[in-house]
Amino acid sequence: MTSTARRAPRILVRSAQVAIAVSAVADVFRAAAVRDDHLHRTGASESxxxxxxxxxxxxxxxxxxxxxxxxxxxxxxxxSPGASVPSRGRTIGMWFVPVVNLVVTRGIVLAIGRASSASWEEKRDTTLVNAWWAAWVGHSLVLLVASRVAPGSMAFLVVEEALMIAAAVLAGLVIERITALQSAALGAAVPAEPLAQA
Structure with missing residues (x-):
């Protein structure tokens, strides 16, 4: 049986990982500039x-x-045709539903990971996804609380940006792990082409 699944192109995987990392670093500069603007009220357009x-x-x-x-x-x-994998619309759409995206998206990534390979290590791989999700949600919550309770607070800034960097690193690791599992499974599932008769 030949699988119609395709490996994610390495360029897509690496581009996603780099873009996530660069945007996390850019967020550190953005947060610092906004804090500086908030404290000094210079009116400069840098932030x-x-x-x-x-x-x-x-x-x-x-x-x-x-x-x-x-x-x-x-x-x-x-x-894994029998696995419970979310539909394409749900996989993408749930990321754009406020509040729901803080809960449901974790389960979507876990379902995709579990269905990717029998080599999914429940404890290790679920912990990786949970750590990424907790850092991402933690960043969002700290950002929300800081903006209401203590705008410009250095303590909140450090915590929210540490969580943002952690979420970016962990997202890169989640991408790498699921891609590696799928690549290995696809390599095993797709048979080699028969040799041409001489």
Whole structure:
């Protein structure tokens, strides 16, 4: 039986990982510039420019991550037809539903990971996804609380940006792990072409 699943192109995987990392670093500069502007009220457009660059980089990272996730979902479905893998619409759409995206998306990534290979290590791999998800949600919550309770607070800034960097690193590791599992499973599932008769 030949699988129609396709490995995610390495360029897509690496591009998603790099875009996520670069947008996390850009967020550190954005947060520092916004804090500086908040404290000194200079009216300079530097924080606006840095924020605009961050938005572009984050948008690119989101698009690349979702393209990778859609490809991974398709592969997982092909590799494990009986597994409970979310539909393509749910896999992508749930990321855009406020509040729901803080809960449901973790389960989507876990379902794709579990369906990707029998080599999924439940404790280790689930812990990796949970750590990424906790850092991402933690960053969002700290950012929300800081903006309401103590705008410009250095303590909140350090915590929120540490969580952002951690989420970016862990997202890169999640991408790497699921891609590696699928690549290995696809390598085993797709038979070699028969040799041509001489």
């Amino acid at each position: 606006g420019f840095i924020s605009m660059v961050f938005v572009y980089l984050m948008t690119l990272a989101i698009v690349l991550f979702l393209v990778w996730l859609a490809q991974s979902r398709r592969n997982a479905q092909e590799l």
